Amino acid sequence: MKRKLLAFVFLIIGLQYAALASEAATQPNISELEQKVSILQSKVRSLEYAQNKTETAVSKLQKAINKNGLAILLFAFFCAWWAKTTGRSALGWFLLGLLFHVFTGIALLIKTERNTLQNKAADH
Template sequence: MKRKFLAFIFVIFGFQHAALASETATQPTISELEQTISNLQSKVRSLEYAQTSTETAISKLQKAINSNGLAIVFFGFFCAWWAKTTGRSALGWFILGLLFHVFTAIALLIKTERGT
């Protein structure tokens, strides 16, 4: 019985020692850790740059929408007014004017000129 117990203890400590030995063998060196840190820092810098450029593009888009939004609504009202004076659906042409602004105004002018 004592022999089985001793064999069991040796097996447990032997596995623990083997696990500790394998952990110490796979630990990276300081230079490898420094290289990993350097790689991670460069990735963070590139992500920060991408975020900054995206924020810049978004702010430019918001400015364009703010400055052109009034013109788009104007085209919608123009198309609705023109359609109403020529006996067409004002709401439909207003929506088309909002979605396709200049093209809708041109189409409405052509339709009115042809008389269709």
């Protein structure tokens, strides 16, 4: 009975040692870990750089919107007023003025000029 107990204890100790040895063999060494850390550090630096570039671009866009937003809104109101005085849809031209700014004004000017020329030709 003592021999069986002693053999059982040695068996358990041997299995634990084998498990520890196999675990140590699969763990990476220090140089591999240092390489992985340096790769991760370079990735973090590149992500931080990209984030800073994006934040800079977004802040420039916000400044431009703050600076030009009122002018665009006033231009859209002007397009709506002009469209209404020439018998067109004020809401439609207001929305077009918000979206396409100067192009809407040019289109409205061309349409008004064409109508004026047609009216003059019809009068003669």
